[in-house]
Amino acid sequence: MVVFPQADGRLYVSRSLDRSGHLETNHSSLTLDDFAQPIQFFDEVTVYQVSPLRLRELARGGRSAGDVLQYLRQIAQAPIPIQVQHTIIAEMKSASLASPEPTVKVTPAAELAIDLRQEKALRAYQYNAVQAFLNGPAHGVIVLPCGAGKTVVGTAILASLRMPTLILAPNEAACEQWKQHLLAWTTLSECDLDVHADNPDKPVAIATYGRLVARDRKGQLRRLERYRQRGFALVIYDEVHTLPARWFRLTSELAAARKLGLSATLVREDGRVGDVLSLVGPVVFQTQARDLTDSGHLAPVRCVEVRVPLIGRDRQDYERGSAADKHRIAAQNPSKLDAATEICALHRAERTLVMGYYTSPLHELANRLRVPVIDGRTLHSERLRLYNEFRAGGLPVLIVSRVANAAIDLPSATIAVQLSGLYGSRQEEAQRLGRILRPNGKQAIFYSLVSDQTVEVRRAFHRQSYLVEQGYTYEIVAVDALYQGG
Amino acid sequence: MRLSECLNHASISTLQAIAQNLQLSCTMYSKLDLVQSILESLRNPLSLAEQLDQWHEEWGVSLRRIALHRRNVFAKEEIEHLLASAGHDTVNGLQKALAQGWLFLQNDSSRRRYYIVPKDIQMALRDDFQRRWRAQVRVRTDDPLVQVDEGMAALHDLHTLLQYVQQREVRLTASGAMYKRHVQQLMELFEVEESIELPQWRFGYGRRTYDYPDRLALLYDFAYDEGIVIERQDERLTVDPARLSDFLTLGRKTQLRRLLQFYVRTYRRPIPRLYDIMETIRLLADVWTSNTSLYAICAPQIQAFYYDQPTDVWDQRVVKMLVHLGVARIGYDDDSGERWFQITKLGQELLTQDEADLPDELTYQQAALVVQPNFEIVVMVPDARMEAQIAEFAELKSSGALRVYRILDRTVERGLSLGRDFEAWRALLATRGMAPIPVNVDRMLAEWVGRGGVQAAGLGS
Numbered sequence: 044m045v046v047f048p049q050a051d052g053r054l055y056v057s058r059s060l061d062r063s064g065h066l067e068t069n070h071s072s073l074t075l076d077d078f079a080q081p082i083q084f085f086d087e088v089t090v091y092q093v094s095p096l097r098l099r100e101l102a103r104g105g106r107s108a109g110d111v112l113q114y115l116r117q118i119a120q121a122p123i124p125i126q127v128q129h130t131i132i133a134e135m136k137s138a139s140l141a142s143p144e145p146t147v148k149v150t151p152a153a154e155l156a157i158d159l160r161q162e163k164a165l166r167a168y169q170y171n172a173v174q175a176f177l178n179g180p181a182h183g184v185i186v187l188p189c190g191a192g193k194t195v196v197g198t199a200i201l202a203s204l205r206m207p208t209l210i211l212a213p214n215e216a217a218c219e220q221w222k223q224h225l226l227a228w229t230t231l232s233e234c235d236l237d238v239h240a241d242n243p244d245k246p247v248a249i250a251t252y253g254r255l256v257a258r259d260r261k262g263q264l265r266r267l268e269r270y271r272q273r274g275f276a277l278v279i280y281d282e283v284h285t286l287p288a289r290w291f292r293l294t295s296e297l298a299a300a301r302k303l304g305l306s307a308t309l310v311r312e313d314g315r316v317g318d319v320l321s322l323v324g325p326v327v328f329q330t331q332a333r334d335l336t337d338s339g340h341l342a343p344v345r346c347v348e349v350r351v352p353l354i355g356r357d358r359q360d361y362e363r364g365s366a367a368d369k370h371r372i373a374a375q376n377p378s379k380l381d382a383a384t385e386i387c388a389l390h391r392a393e394r395t396l397v398m399g400y401y402t403s404p405l406h407e408l409a410n411r412l413r414v415p416v417i418d419g420r421t422l423h424s425e426r427l428r429l430y431n432e433f434r435a436g437g438l439p440v441l442i443v444s445r446v447a448n449a450a451i452d453l454p455s456a457t458i459a460v461q462l463s464g465l466y467g468s469r470q471e472e473a474q475r476l477g478r479i480l481r482p483n484g485k486q487a488i489f490y491s492l493v494s495d496q497t498v499e500v501r502r503a504f505h506r507q508s509y510l511v512e513q514g515y516t517y518e519i520v521a522v523d524a525l526y527q528g529g
Numbered sequence: 530m531r532l533s534e535c536l537n538h539a540s541i542s543t544l545q546a547i548a549q550n551l552q553l554s555c556t557m558y559s560k561l562d563l564v565q566s567i568l569e570s571l572r573n574p575l576s577l578a579e580q581l582d583q584w585h586e587e588w589g590v591s592l593r594r595i596a597l598h599r600r601n602v603f604a605k606e607e608i609e610h611l612l613a614s615a616g617h618d619t620v621n622g623l624q625k626a627l628a629q630g631w632l633f634l635q636n637d638s639s640r641r642r643y644y645i646v647p648k649d650i651q652m653a654l655r656d657d658f659q660r661r662w663r664a665q666v667r668v669r670t671d672d673p674l675v676q677v678d679e680g681m682a683a684l685h686d687l688h689t690l691l692q693y694v695q696q697r698e699v700r701l702t703a704s705g706a707m708y709k710r711h712v713q714q715l716m717e718l719f720e721v722e723e724s725i726e727l728p729q730w731r732f733g734y735g736r737r738t739y740d741y742p743d744r745l746a747l748l749y750d751f752a753y754d755e756g757i758v759i760e761r762q763d764e765r766l767t768v769d770p771a772r773l774s775d776f777l778t779l780g781r782k783t784q785l786r787r788l789l790q791f792y793v794r795t796y797r798r799p800i801p802r803l804y805d806i807m808e809t810i811r812l813l814a815d816v817w818t819s820n821t822s823l824y825a826i827c828a829p830q831i832q833a834f835y836y837d838q839p840t841d842v843w844d845q846r847v848v849k850m851l852v853h854l855g856v857a858r859i860g861y862d863d864d865s866g867e868r869w870f871q872i873t874k875l876g877q878e879l880l881t882q883d884e885a886d887l888p889d890e891l892t893y894q895q896a897a898l899v900v901q902p903n904f905e906i907v908v909m910v911p912d913a914r915m916e917a918q919i920a921e922f923a924e925l926k927s928s929g930a931l932r933v934y935r936i937l938d939r940t941v942e943r944g945l946s947l948g949r950d951f952e953a954w955r956a957l958l959a960t961r962g963m964a965p966i967p968v969n970v971d972r973m974l975a976e977w978v979g980r981g982g983v984q985a986a987g988l989g990s
Contacts, residue, residue: 047909047929048930049928049929049930049933050720051929055930055933057899057909083903085901086964087899087901087964088899088907088909108674109674112674112675119930120930121680121930121931122678122679122680123678125675125677128674128675129675132674132675501938504938507969511901511902517969518968
C-alpha cells in the first residue's frame with residue numbers, strides 16, 4: 044500500500060504501486076480506517092479523507108497524535124503536509140480535553156418496557172451503528188446508505204435506551220413505515236404509538252416534520268410547543284439532511300437527553316452539512332454503499348445513462364427557449380417515453396420503478412403502460428395500497444413523482460428508470476439510487492434518460508462524477524442500443 | 530594538494546621554521562629529515578590535537594572560515610584578508626601562519642604566488658570544528674511530533690508557476706510584476722502557500738522581493754534568471770519554450786540543485802557568510818538539533834541587514850528558505866516549545882553531490898498516472914514534461930505528494946482552441962496510464978472533442 048498525503052487532508056492510496064515490495068511493518072497496529080474515511084472508490088486509486096470524528100474516537104481510545112503521525116510517516120510516500128499534521132494534533136487534543144460523557148443518565152421512572160423481538164437479529168454493521176451511538180456522545184448522526192436499514196438501527200436504539208421517544212420523518216408514508224417497523228421489531232403495541240402528533244402522552248410518538256411545525260389559525264406553533272413541554276428523552280430525526288434549514292432550527296429546539304439523526308448522505312447542494320452536524324451532533328457512524336455491496340447486503344448496481352435525441356418541434360422550441368424553458372423542454376422530451384417503454388419491455392420479468400420530476404410525462408407513460416402513478420395528489424391510503432401491491436409483486440411497474448424520493452421502502456425494485464430529475468442534486472441522486480439498492484441478490488440497473496445535446500447532458504455529468512466516486516459503474520449508451528436489445 | 534606534497538615543495542627555511550615551531554628534535558639541515566619529522570608530528574593524532582588547540586586560540590574565526598572554505602587555494606590578498614579577521618597585522622600574520630605548518634606558499638610556473646591549505650589539513654580542521662561544535666549543540670534522538678518538511682515542493686511549485694504562465698494570459702503591472710489576482714491563484718495551486726500580504730520595506734533578497742512573498746520571489750527570480758520566463762515589453766509574461774524544455778530535460782534533483790545554487794547566489798549579497806553558514810549547518814545538523822543552540826554556533830557569521838536583525842536573518846532568510854528548498858526540516862512538539870532543525874537526506878545530497886552524481890530515482894517509468902472515472906488524472910510519478918502535456922487539456926486541481934488534474938469540457942475546449950493535439954494527448958493518457966482510460970471518461974472525451982469540431986472517435990456507438 045502506498046499513500047500520498049495532500050494538503051487538503053486527502054490521502055490517495057494505491058495498492059498496485061507498491062514498489063518497495065517489502066512486508067508492511069506496522070508496530071502501532073493502526074490502520075488507515077482508524078483515522079480516515081474513504082470518499083472515492085476506484086480500482087486503481089482510492090481516496091481517503093482524514094476524518095476529525097475518527098481521530099477523536101481514536102484519541103478517546105487512548106491513542107495519541109504521535110502514534111497516528113508515526114504510522115502515517117511510515118506508509119506515506121512524501122512528507123506529511125503541515126496542515127494535515129495540525130488537524131490530527133488539534134482534533135486528538137480536543138477529544139482528550141473534552142470530558143468524556145458518552146451517556147446521559149435516565150431517570151428510572153422514565154424507562155419503558157420496550158424490547159426487540161427475540162427473532163429479530165441485527166446485521167453486523169447495524170449492530171456497530173447502534174453501539175456507536177449508545178457509547179458515543181449524547182447527540183449524534185448515523186449515516187447509512189439507502190436500503191441499509193436506517194429504520195432498523197433507529198428501532199434498535201430506541202429499544203436499547205427504553206426512553207420516551209419522538210420520531211420525526213419527512214412524510215406520512217415514512218411515518219407509516221416507522222410504525223410498521225416498530226410493531227414488527229419490538230414488543231410495542233399499537234396503543235403505545237401516537238402517529239399523528241395528536242396525543243403527546245403516548246410513550247412513542249411519530250410525526251412528520253411538517254406537522255410538528257405547522258401553525259394554527261393564530262399563527263402559533265401549538266403542536267411544537269406541546270411537544271416541547273412534554274419533553275422526550277430521545278428524538279430521532281429521520282432523513283435529517285433533507286430538512287429545510289428553517290424547520291430544522293425549530294425542531295432542533297426540542298429538548299431531549301439524546302438526539303439521533305439518521306441520514307443516507309451528508310451531501311447537501313447548499314453545502315450546509317455543517318448545520319446538520321451543529322444542530323443534531325457529530326457523525327458517530329458512517330458506512331458506504333460500496334462496503335455493503337461488497338459484503339452482499341446491498342445489490343450491486345449498474346448506472347446507465349441513456350442518450351435520447353431531442354428532435355422536431357421540441358428541438359426548435361428548445362433552441363428558442365429561455366434557460367428555464369430549456370430545462371423543462373429537455374426534461375419533458377417525448378422521446379423519453381418511448382425509451383422508458385422500451386426499458387420496461389426489456390425487463391418485463393423484473394419490477395421496475397419509474398421516477399420523474401415533471402408529472403405530466405409520468406401520467407402519459409402510465410396511460411401507455413396501463414400502470415398506476417403516485418404523485419402529490421394521490422391519497423395517502425392509496426399510496427400505501429400501491430406500495431404494498433408493488434412490494435408484493437402484484438404490479439410490475441410503478442411510476443412515482445418526487446414524493447417517493449425519501450423514506451419509502453420499496454424493497455423489490457431491481458430496475459429504476461429516471462425520466463427527469465434535478466440532475467445536479469447529488470442528494471436526490473443518492474435517494475433515487477437507494478430505491479433499488481435493497482438486497483435481493485439480483486444485479487440492479489439504474490437507467491437515467493438524458494436528452495442529447497441539451498442542458499441535461501451537462502447536469503448528468505455532475506451526477507456521473509458523484510456516482511463514480513461512490514464506486515458505481517457508469518455507462519453512457521445511445522438510445523438505439525436499447526432497441527437493438529442492449 | 531596534500532600535506533606531504535606541500536612539504537616537498539616548501540623551501541628549507543619554511544621547513545626549519547615549522548620544525549622549530551613544532552619543537553622537533555631533528556637535523557635542521559636535511560630536507561628529507563625535516564619533511565619526515567614534520568609529517569610524523571602532524572600525522573600523530575595527539576600532537577596534531579595539541580597543534581589544533583594552539584591554532585584555534587591564535588586564529589579563531591579566521592581559521593573557521595578557512596576550514597569551511599570550499600577552496601583550499603587562496604590569492605595573497607584573499608588570505609591576508611582572511612587572517613586579518615583574527616586581529617593580526619598582515620605581514621606578521623602571514624609569516625606566523627606559514628611557520629605553523631597549515632599554510633604554504635606555492636609558486637607556479639607562471640610565477641604567480643598563491644597560498645594553499647593542504648587538503649588533509651583542511652579536513653582535519655573541519656573535523657576538529659565539528660567535534661567542538663558537537664559538544665555545544667543540543668540534539669535529540671526521538672522524532673518531534675510535528676515536522677515541517679517540504680520535500681521537493683519548491684520544484685513542483687516552480688513547475689506550477691511555469692505551467693500557469695504558459696497556459697494563461699498573465700499581464701504585468703507597469704513595474705513588471707504579476708497582478709495580485711495571479712499571485713492569489715498561484716497560491717491556491719501551490720503546494721506550499723504563502724501569505725501575500727507583504728511588509729512595506731523589502732529589498733536585497735532578489736530582483737522581485739519587493740513584489741512577491743519570499744518563496745514565490747525566489748522561484749520567479751530563478752525562472753527569470755534562467756531565461757525561462759520573459760517579461761515582455763507589452764506588459765505580458767511569457768515562457769520561452771526552448772529554455773523551458775532544456776531545463777526540464779535535467780533530472781529533478783539537478784533542477785532543484787540549480788534552484789538551491791541560485792538561492793545561495795542571490796542571498797549571498799545580504800548574507801556574505803551564507804556559504805559558511807550552510808557548511809556549518811551541514812556538518813552539525815544530520816540529527817535533530819536545537820535551533821537556538823545551532824544559531825549560537827552560527828551567530829558569529831550572521832550580521833544584521835537593514836531592517837533584519839541577526840535572528841531575523843537566521844529565521845527568515847536562512848532556516849525558512851532552506852526548509853522551502855527541501856534542504857532542511859523543522860520539528861516541534863508544541864507551538865510554544867523548542868524548535869528543532871535537521872538537514873534532510875535530500876539536503877545532504879544536494880549540498881554534497883556533484884550534479885552528475887545526483888541520483889535521479891525517477892527514471893522514466895512507463896506507468897506514471899491514473900485516469901480516474903471521476904475525470905481526475907492522478908499523477909503518481911512526477912514528470913514535468915509529461916505534466917506540461919497533460920495540462921494542455923486539463924487543469925491542475927491540487928498539488929501535494931502527487932498532483933491531481935481534472936478534465937472538464939472547458940479545459941478540452943481550451944486545448945482545442947489553442948490548436949493542441951488531442952489525439953496525442955489521449956495517447957499519452959493511454960500509454961502512461963496504470964490502467965486503461967475508464968469507459969465513461971473516454972465516452973465524454975469523444976463527445977467533447979466532437980463538439981469542438983474535431984473528428985470524434987466512437988461517438989454514439
